[in-house]
Amino acid sequence: MKTLRITESTAFSALVANDLKTLAAKKEGHIHIALPGGRSAASIIEAIVAVPDILFRTTLYLVDERLEGERNSDTLLVAGLQAAFDRGLMDRTQLKVPAVGEVLSTSRFDRVYLGIGEDGHFASLFPGSFTTEGNEQVILVPDSPKPPLRRATLSYHGFGTLARGAEVSLLYFGESKREALGRMLASQEGPLTLPSAFFKTLECTLTIITDLEA
Numbered sequence: 001m002k003t004l005r006i007t008e009s010t011a012f013s014a015l016v017a018n019d020l021k022t023l024a025a026k027k028e029g030h031i032h033i034a035l036p037g038g039r040s041a042a043s044i045i046e047a048i049v050a051v052p053d054i055l056f057r058t059t060l061y062l063v064d065e066r067l068e069g070e071r072n073s074d075t076l077l078v079a080g081l082q083a084a085f086d087r088g089l090m091d092r093t094q095l096k097v098p099a100v101g102e103v104l105s106t107s108r109f110d111r112v113y114l115g116i117g118e119d120g121h122f123a124s125l126f127p128g129s130f131t132t133e134g135n136e137q138v139i140l141v142p143d144s145p146k147p148p149l150r151r152a153t154l155s156y157h158g159f160g161t162l163a164r165g166a167e168v169s170l171l172y173f174g175e176s177k178r179e180a181l182g183r184m185l186a187s188q189e190g191p192l193t194l195p196s197a198f199f200k201t202l203e204c205t206l207t208i209i210t211d212l213e214a
Contacts, residue, residue, distance in 0.1 A: 001200065001206040001207070001208065002206075002207050002208070003185070003207070003208040003209075003210065004207060004208070004209050004210075005209075005210055005211065005212070005213070005214075006209060006210075006211055007211060008211070009043045012043050012047075012171075012209065013043045013044075013046045013047040013050070014047070015047075015209070016043070016044055016047035016048070016113070017047040017048075017050045017051055019111070019167075020033075020047065020048065020051050020054060020111070021051055021054075023110060023111065024051070024053070024054040027110065029057065030057050030058070030059060030107070031054060031057055031058045031059070031110050031111075032058075032059050032061065032105065032107050032108065032109045032110050032111075033048070033058060033059070033060050033061065033109065033110065033111045033112075033113070034061045034063050034109045034111065034112040034113065034114075034154075034162070034163065034166075035060055035061065035062050035063065035076065035113055036063060036064065036113060036114050036115040036122070036123070036171070037062065037063075037064045037065065037066070037072030037075065037115075037123075038072070038075075038115050039115065039173075040113065040114075040115035040171045040173065041072070041075055041076055041079060041115075042075070042079040042080075044113050045076055045079035045080045045081055046079065046080055048060070048080075049080045049081070049083070049084050049089070052089055055084060055089045055090045055094075056089070056090070058090070058094065059094050059095075059096060059105075059107075060076075060081075060094060060095050060096065061096045061104055061105055061109065061162075062076065062095065062096065062097050062098060063098065063104075063112075063114070063123045063153065063154040063158075063159075064098065064123040064124050064151060064152075064153045064154070065097050065098050065099075065151065065152045065153075066148050066150075066151055067148065067150040067151055067152055068148035068149065068150050069147070069148045073095070073097045076095065081095060098137075098138040098152045098153060098154055099138060099152060100138055100139065100140040100152045101136060101138065101140075102137075102138055103137050103138075104137050104138055104154060104158060104162070105137075105162055107162075108161070108162055108163070108164060108165060108166065109162050109163050109166045110166055110167070111166060111167050111168075111169070112159075112163045112166050112167070112168040112169065112204075113169050113171065114168070114169070114170055114171065114196075115171045115173070116170050116171060116172050116177060116180055116181075116184075116196050117146075117177075117180065118176050118177060118179065118180055119180065120180045120183060120184065120193075120194040120195050120196045120197070121195045121196075122170070122195055122196055123153045123154055123159075124141040124144055124151040124152075124153035125153060125155075125156060125195045125198075126141075126144070126145055126195065127192070127193055127194065127195060128192065128193075129141075129156075129195070130156060130190070130191040130192045130195065130198070131156065132156075134155065134157055135157050136155055136157065136158075137154060137155060137157065137158035137161075137162070138152055138153065138154055138155065138158060139152070139153060139155045140152060141153055156191070156198060159198065159202070160198075160202060163199075163202060163204055164202060164203050164204060165203060165204060166204050166205070167204070167205040167207065168199055168202075168204045168205065168206050168207070169207045169208075169209050170184070170196055170199065170206070170207070170208050170209070171209050171210070172184075172208060172209070172210040172211075172212060173210065173211050174211070174212075175212070177210070177212065178212055180194075180196070181208070181210055181212060184196050184197065184208065185208075187200070
């Protein structure tokens with residue numbers, strides 16, 4: 001696990017864009033990228049559409065969708081995906097949105113970007129939700145501790161299979177994430193109390209990206 005500190009959102013977008021260029025040069029065929037919902041998504045979409053040469057062979061996977069109110073998928077569209085669709089750079093089928101009980105992907109992810117919450121949650125996997133039971137990729141969260149209540153999220157099982165071998169970036173942006181970051185770096189908790197700790201035991205390349213000073 002390594003930690004990268006950035007100072008502004010433009011630097012993060014540049015970091016992602018450069019990484020995707022490197023990935024595209026190394027890998028033939030399709031590129032599979034997992035995306036968060038929420039505020040972190042806009043900078044990632046900005047980076048992806050800044051590398052137009054790879055868009056035709058890229059599939060994007062939203063790992064968490066709100067089932068009430070404003071949808072996370074709409075946030076991605078506003079952030080730049082709709083413009084890419086309108087310009088013919090991508091097809092709408094290249095954006096996969098989680099649906100309860102359905103398979104999100106049959107291919108492993110190459111890159112995973114996840115915003116981490118104040119309590120260490122990612123996607124809609126909150127403290128107390130860790131389980132090794134079940135093999136559904138996408139599950140229903142009927143009573144989320146933060147609104148909206150109902151969400152469709154990639155499960156621990158889904159992340160465990162699809163993110164294995166991927167480069168996973170956990171994003172801690174803003175002062176409100178300082179405690180969660182400190183707990184992650186302390187290496188004293190498991191995913192039952194600190195969901196983000198799940199990735200410490202997964203076979204992946206794990207990077208923490210933050211704008212917080214040590």
